[in-house]
Amino acid sequence: MERTVRVRFAPSPTGPLHIGGVRTALYNYLFARQNGGKMILRIEDTDSNRFVPGAEDYINEALAWLGIKIDEGVREGGQYGPYKQSERRDIYRQYVKQLCDGGKAYVAFDTPEELEAMRKQMPNFQYDASTRQQMRNSLTMTRDEVDSLIAAGTPYVVRFMVEPGKDIEVNDLIRGRVVINSSIVDDKVLYKSADDLPTYHLANIVDDHLMEITHVIRGEEWLPSAPLHVMLYEAFGWSDTMPQFVHLPLLLKPDGKGKLSKRDGDRLGFPVFPLEWHDPKSGEISSGYREAGYLPEAVINFLALLGWNPGDDRELMSMDELVRDFSFAHCSKSGAKFDFEKGKWFNHEYIMNKPDAELAELFKPILVKNGIEPARFGDEYITRVVALVKNRVSLLGELWPNARFFFAAPTEYAEKDIKKRWKPEMPQIMQELIGVLEQAPDFASKPCEDVVLAWIASKGYHLGNVMNAFRLTVVGECKGPHMFDITELIGRDETIARLRRGIENIHAANV
């Protein structure tokens, strides 16, 4: 019988979610949605040494911002909980016992110092079938010795007994069949008495089994663990329901040389985290896509295409289209270069396609940050402003420098534009322009433009010089949207006031 697709995103709360982790979550989500399945969020917090406060909230917030919806998880609940591994100790203890009782795992007492001594003595030391008989464990000690050590509270670990010389086959939907020999796998620690917690491997396998996970979709860095996981499934007798493995290609540095790291982001000036992260220990702040002015839809689209393609040359794809067209068949085996400029391009496209009224809503907090009270201008005005400037913007934050003059008259004028455009006769011509504008019967963009152009032509003035001087007084520099769209929006009084102020304050450069 076909099982219902159940996938899980299983981050460890050891810090902010890396953008590569976001892509893993996204592919899980796309696959679950496509198949009418369930997306589970499992918090893998069994490594208490690496626990970072705030990381779990960060993960939830990041996924919510991106529109990656979770069906079952710590917050969402579900029938397979708890969804946080530190709350599942009783469950793991039982399965550790099952392996020990079945002779598939054993207790070991070797201290870190003893293991270190062995490593010194034997250059390629590995705790496995060839060495376990020389170590201090339940295979070399009597039952009584073991029991009394445990009763005395001596710290111990439980190790998986890997049977050597067996070919272990991992079937991966992207990589195909991968075979490795079990002799290269060591007797992995599955449980530590010191904190009464299992290690990643055991908890991961037990939970995937109990949560009825059908597909394990995760980063390529976990591929080396897969043979061990296959062996664990066998040891438990769960091979029949073992999930299908899918190991996703790495995200590479922009130049393709090596894995994308946090430092690349700092070095090249782009975020590698979805949201800004404040490190609780060091106080260090790492930038995030949200705060850098990205739209979540753009980040999703950009990430979806890092390691997957739709099989044709489409680039702009909505979440719904991604859900429909995603397939592992079109995932690449090799790493995907993180082309940050492309990310910006996506964001620009999404800004262009976003309804102006929605963009205006996103602009409001930016206005507030810059000391502008949005209510003073109203939704319609702000919406018209963003419509005029959005084609110049790749990041939301760029709306402000491109639109500030719609909200406040310039207080400074660009030096180089003054030099080039503010000829000595300009104050006089601008004075005349004020008269023309005062008389213009209709101040809307087109009719106003017609009147002004007719006046310039009748006077034989230089069109470029006059229009740029005009722009300098209104905008503060010689760039921006169509001049008469600006004046229509700010209105006749404000336009004339700015012209007056310009005449008074702009002084021709001494050439």
Ligand code: GLU
């Ligand atoms: N906890 C692991 C991580 O942090 C999960 C790996 C897996 O998906 O099996 O990525």
